[in-house]
């Protein structure tokens with residue numbers, strides 16, 4: 001069943017890639033799509049914010065825009081390059097440049113960045129791990145790995161969770177694909193919670 005219209009997703013565009021993250025840290029996953037563009041006007045990406053009630057609201061002043069005329073929008077991916085708990089965006093064009101967009105005022109809620117640590121010889125990889133965060137009476141689960149890469153499977157060792165108005169974190173559980181489970185009890189909110197193994 002196609003529920004796009006009921007969910008508030010109304011665009012009819014030629015898009016090339018989509019990625020997902022909690023851009024406003026309200027505790028619900030949002031999504032961002034890059035348009036192919038028409039070569040003769042600036043190419044503004046499409047950002048939809050999850051309102052938490054099964055609907056999305058289109059963000060209007062996010063500033064994720066490529067000014068390069070003649071370039072085709074091709075790929076988009078999220079990362080928190082400066083580790084401030086606000087998810088940033090890397091955008092790449094075909095026949096053009098890459099652009100990095102820093103998340104400023106958009107992310108208003110609390111957060112935690114879970115650092116899965118470096119890969120260790122002889123131990124199971126953190127790629128594909130299930131991370132569960134319990135905070136503010138809510139439970140969120142994410143799997144480590146990229147959401148936006150079209151032709152590869154890669155992982156950022158930092159996994160981001162927006163926590164909305166929660167003021168503390170009860171527990172983080174990390175379950176690797178070999179079944180090993182690690183827990184971090186009561187990590188500090190609005191910081192990096194590191195897994196040691």
Ligand SMILES: [Ca+2]
Nearest residue numbers: 022024026028
């Ligand atoms: Ca959100």
Ligand SMILES: [Ca+2]
Nearest residue numbers: 080082084086
């Ligand atoms: Ca950031």
